[in-house]
Amino acid sequence: MTEGSTPHISPARIxxxxxxxxxxxxxxxxxxxxFxxxxxxxxxxxxxxxxxxxQIHDLDDLDVVRWVGxxxxxxTPH
Known part of the structure; x- marks a missing residue:
């Protein structure tokens, strides 16, 4: 596997x-x-x-917040 094919995993603290x-x-x-x-x-x-x-300035910044699910x-639950 090369670095180019490694998925981006956010280093987000949150x-x-x-x-x-x-x-x-x-x-x-x-x-x-x-938790x-x-x-x-x-x-x-x-x-x-x-x-x-x-401080969160942008909720879409994957380096700050990682949204799972x-x-x-x-x-609301699906």
Whole structure:
């Protein structure tokens, strides 16, 4: 395998996991691989990051936030 065919894995400090069922549904947020909270919206992700001392200027920047199981607009289970 060559470097050119290696998939890009984001070094993002923040990972937002897939939607979990609940009332309301939520997504698990990790910072540096550690669980730090549950987000019910994009605003929650920003607040959790700020509490961890991380400023997010662009939720689409894969070097800052890694979205797993759906993007920033996915907040309901499929």
């Amino acid at each position: 990972t937002v996991r897939g939607v979990q069922p609940g009332k309301p549904p939520f997504r698990i947020v990790e910072v540096d691989g550690q 730090v909270g549950r987000a019910k919206s994009m605003t929650d992700v920003l607040l959790i990051a700020a509490e961890a001392g991380i 759906g993007g920033k607009f996915t907040w």
